[in-house]
Amino acid sequence: MDRYLTVEEVADSARQLVSRHPGTARLRRVGTSRAGRPIEMLSVGHGPHHVLVVARPHPDEPVGGTTALALANRVAGGDGGSPATDPARTTWNIVLCLDPDGAALSKGVETATATPAPTLHDYYRTAFRPIAAEQPEWAPIESRQLPETQALFAVIDELRPFLQCSLHSVEAGGTWVQLTDALPELPSPFRAFATELGIPVQLGTFDALYWENPAPGIHVLPPPHSTARLAPGSENIGLSTWCAPQRYGGITAIVEVPMWATDMAGDPAPHPEPVPALRELAGLVRDGGRQVTTVLDKARAFLPPPETDASRRVLEWMADGLYDLVATSWEQLTRRPTPYPLPKAQICALDIVARRQPLRAAGLLLRLLHAAPDPAAPALHHDLNDLYTSWCTSFESALRLRWVPVHAQVELQSRTVVAAAASALRAQMP
Incomplete structure (x- = not known):
């Protein structure tokens, strides 16, 4: 089994x-x-x-x-x-x-x-x-x-x-x-x-x-x-x-x-341009978070309140600074007098985090929208699902994932x- x-x-x-x-x-x-x-x-x-x-x-x-x-x-x-x-x-x-x-x-x-x-x-x-x-x-x-x-x-x-x-x-x-x-x-x-x-x-x-x-x-x-x-x-x-x-x-x-x-997670070779890569990943997590939060803003009025719904609490927690916390920590690395030496594997690890944070939020929000009785929910679900699907496909192909x-x-x-x-x-x- x-x-x-x-x-x-x-x-x-x-x-x-x-x-x-x-x-x-x-x-x-x-x-x-x-x-x-x-x-x-x-x-x-x-x-x-x-x-x-x-x-x-x-x-x-x-x-x-x-x-x-x-x-x-x-x-x-x-x-x-x-x-x-x-x-x-x-x-x-x-x-x-x-x-x-x-x-x-x-x-x-x-x-x-x-x-x-x-x-x-x-x-x-x-x-x-x-x-x-x-x-x-x-x-x-x-x-x-x-x-x-x-x-x-x-x-x-x-x-x-x-x-x-x-x-x-x-x-x-x-x-x-x-x-x-x-x-x-x-x-x-x-x-x-x-x-x-x-x-x-x-x-x-x-x-x-x-x-x-x-x-x-x-x-x-x-x-x-x-x-x-x-x-x-x-x-x-x-x-x-x-x-x-x-x-x-x-x-x-x-x-x-x-x-x-x-296999990219085990590549020890030095990354040729770690500073631009870190900046790009910081932008990736912020941009993904912003897009999920934009949908959340339109749905807040008819979603279950965070006091009673654990998924809603997660969405609000992530929207309230988590994406920025992650992105800022990577940007700080780029401002060191001597850049922190990073192998390709480390950039890969951060790439995974940058992609998964918005996906975790999007998956939860899609479930809430699917269950919501409000007439605005189906259209928001459709738009977010398109974004979600493209992110999943990009994640799997960019990192050449295998089960x-x-x-x-x-x-x-x-x-x-x-x-x-x-x-x-x-x-x-x-």
Whole structure:
């Protein structure tokens, strides 16, 4: 079955695993979402060392649930290949879905990408990503406390994991890993896994633009005082759930795998004209955002209010400065006395961000317009859909995107998590 599993399918599979391995696996509720949905954690093994895996922290990144089950089945099967996967030595604790409310609003992504040749057009019409203050891992940075966040903090304080792995994916690009501390043994197997599976290692990323980069595709969070080396909006990253295991000497690994890959993401050659390219990309994200906002302005009067509609909140958040925040951060690079050296891969990574920001907004707005009863809605939907379709086509052709089979995404992510656990455990053992 080469498709993403839904939240419900992941939960059902977890229960079946517990019934098959009653002495090794157990499932419990560790929290409740804002809308009353359960947050469940599957634990496999009885070892004294704890790994914490967080699936579906972003609802538009569906690979994590499927990866979570692959990891659970591996450990439950008695994989003693290393202390990290030996259930007698290490307990794997897997939060099956950190944001079930967001996943409910992204319901349809699994079906939309289950065709033989999924397209961005299908994906963005079903995907949903909440505002930063409503993302459980990120909310503390925005001075917001969510029950989902509090549940995760409580699990971290209870388990004191030596490693937390957050399972993420990116719409387009390559694979990379972000770490809160170095794992020197991870880069070699990570790169080997990606090569074997034919997935490019992404050599640049927007989120970790200024982070330490000890190896291709590996980014290590700089010290807390190095705020100038963080992406805009992440200056208080130390408050996030990613950094919580540091209280107990633990490390967090954020493992990203692409849905659609582009070989351009792994091109290490210096970009011949990075400054004009950065200016062009800043203009691209601003222009796309402006065009979506123009349609939003015409529709505001008959759309659901942001107080009650999460998609509307996202649209207003993006219109209220997010496009400019992204564009300005790139323009600042062009004003350095010595231009920041950028490979073609880094420009590619920023190109992806510039294209996806307006598409995320357009996909949400199209859904709201489709449901709106106002007589003006169909014409606005028609015009925005034309723009949306052209953007999707341009995105796919300009970056020469190719779909990465779900089984390959899961294999790369699960292997990388196991390698990270092995590396982190060896670093802690005397």
